[in-house]
Amino acid sequence: QLNNRLAHKIKTRYQEYKKRKNKCVRIHLLFMSILCMSYSLSFQFWSELHLPIFLHHWNTTTTPSYPEAPLNSVVSPAETDPRIQEIMKKLDQLIPPRPFPHVNTTTSAAHSRVTVLSPRDTYCIGEHLDLLLEVKDYLGRRKEYGGDFLRARMSSPALKAGASGEVTDFNNGTYLVRFTLFWEGQVSLSLLLIHPSEGVSALWRARNQGYDRVIFTGQFANGTSRVLSECGLTLNTSAELCQYLDTRDQEAFYCVKPQHMPCRALTYMTTSNREISYLTLKEKSLFYR
Numbered sequence: 001q002l003n004n005r006l007a008h009k010i011k012t013r014y015q016e017y018k019k020r021k022n023k024c025v026r027i028h029l030l031f032m033s034i035l036c037m038s039y040s041l042s043f044q045f046w047s048e049l050h051l052p053i054f055l056h057h058w059n060t061t062t063t064p065s066y067p068e069a070p071l072n073s074v075v076s077p078a079e080t081d082p083r084i085q086e087i088m089k090k091l092d093q094l095i096p097p098r099p100f101p102h103v104n105t106t107t108s109a110a111h112s113r114v115t116v117l118s119p120r121d122t123y124c125i126g127e128h129l130d131l132l133l134e135v136k137d138y139l140g141r142r143k144e145y146g147g148d149f150l151r152a153r154m155s156s157p158a159l160k161a162g163a164s165g166e167v168t169d170f171n172n173g174t175y176l177v178r179f180t181l182f183w184e185g186q187v188s189l190s191l192l193l194i195h196p197s198e199g200v201s202a203l204w205r206a207r208n209q210g211y212d213r214v215i216f217t218g219q220f221a222n223g224t225s226r227v228l229s230e231c232g233l234t235l236n237t238s239a240e241l242c243q244y245l246d247t248r249d250q251e252a253f254y255c256v257k258p259q260h261m262p263c264r265a266l267t268y269m270t271t272s273n274r275e276i277s278y279l280t281l282k283e284k285s286l287f288y289r
């Protein structure tokens with residue numbers, strides 16, 4: 001009997017689902033634009049970031065800092081290094097250098113054009129809505145490569161519904177933006193140019209240039225005494241170092257070992273930023289909002 005009831009319930013649900021699925025709806029494209037703003041700028045944010053890191057549960061050197069990682073997942077650097085290099089190589093290929101003579105040759109949201117591919121009055125739930133984006137520079141010339149950082153969103157605020165669009169980069173200055181229509185009613189679409197490809201490329205280069213932008217300061221506590229010490233991913237010093245190794249991925253973090261303190265006395269860490277930048281003035285101008 002129970003089984004019958006369950007079967008009936010499932011059948012009813014399925015019919016409801018089918019009914020809903022077959023329902024075709026009118027989708028109003030309220031708002032479609034490509035804008036250059038959005039986003040409070042991460043640069044600004046970083047320079048004010050002050051991040052306390054608590055290390056009370058850190059067990060130095062012998063165990064992974066991720067307790068959920070099973071111990072048998074420990075891998076050797078010989079295994080991970082080639083894999084990491086391969087991933088970095090792929091990323092480098094994905095984000096090649098994009099030198100530009102002037103900002104007016106970089107991607108301009110205002111000059112770019114977005115069109116609905118085979119527009120219709122009515123779409124059914126589950127169907128796709130495809131947009132074609134053709135990017136241009138500030139002089140109105142077509143861009144011949146991709147790599148722009150785009151963000152595609154579809155939303156119906158009244159329904160508290162939202163979804164991302166899928167962006168396909170053809171690497172020739174055109175992008176396909178595909179939205180799956182998950183719900184019924186009016187939707188707003190937005191397509192934002194977060195950073196032009198030239199900016200993405202500059203950020204990638206700068207990111208790979210050094211680790212010395214962030215200053216890590218570790219606090220060692222031994223009894224009642226507290227000592228501050230310099231820490232980081234790489235330390236250019238001949239002083240004795242404490243190594244904090246994540247055995248899961250073999251990545252190490254170091255602190256200059258304070259005198260009369262064991263390495264495990266590290267309890268707290270703060271970060272601050274150094275006033276250096278690996279971006280040129282021209283590159284920086286891509287990020288002003």
Ligand SMILES: *[C@@H]1O[C@H](CO)[C@@H](O)[C@H](O)[C@H]1NC(C)=O
Pocket residue numbers: 059060062063
């Ligand atoms: C550190 O880990 C070892 C091995 O798991 C354990 O015996 C020891 O008690 C731990 N120490 C602290 C301070 O948690």
Ligand SMILES: *[C@@H]1O[C@H](CO)[C@@H](O)[C@H](O)[C@H]1NC(C)=O
Pocket residue numbers: 102104139
């Ligand atoms: C691009 O901007 C530079 C600097 O303002 C200017 O010299 C150059 O003429 C501009 N290029 C075009 C094609 O307008």
Ligand SMILES: *[C@@H]1O[C@H](CO)[C@@H](O)[C@H](O)[C@H]1NC(C)=O
Pocket residue numbers: 170172174
């Ligand atoms: C860009 O690439 C796509 C996919 O290969 C192609 O269909 C399209 O015609 C190309 N557009 C231009 C302007 O070259």
Ligand SMILES: *[C@@H]1O[C@H](CO)[C@@H](O)[C@H](O)[C@H]1NC(C)=O
Pocket residue numbers: 222223224260261262
């Ligand atoms: C501080 O560390 C030193 C060296 O590891 C140790 O000999 C000493 O007992 C520690 N002092 C306290 C108060 O824990």
Ligand SMILES: *[C@@H]1O[C@H](CO)[C@@H](O)[C@H](O)[C@H]1NC(C)=O
Pocket residue numbers: 236
């Ligand atoms: C390391 O420090 C020495 C001495 O201060 C300096 O000459 C050298 O350039 C530094 N190396 C790096 C990679 O920063």
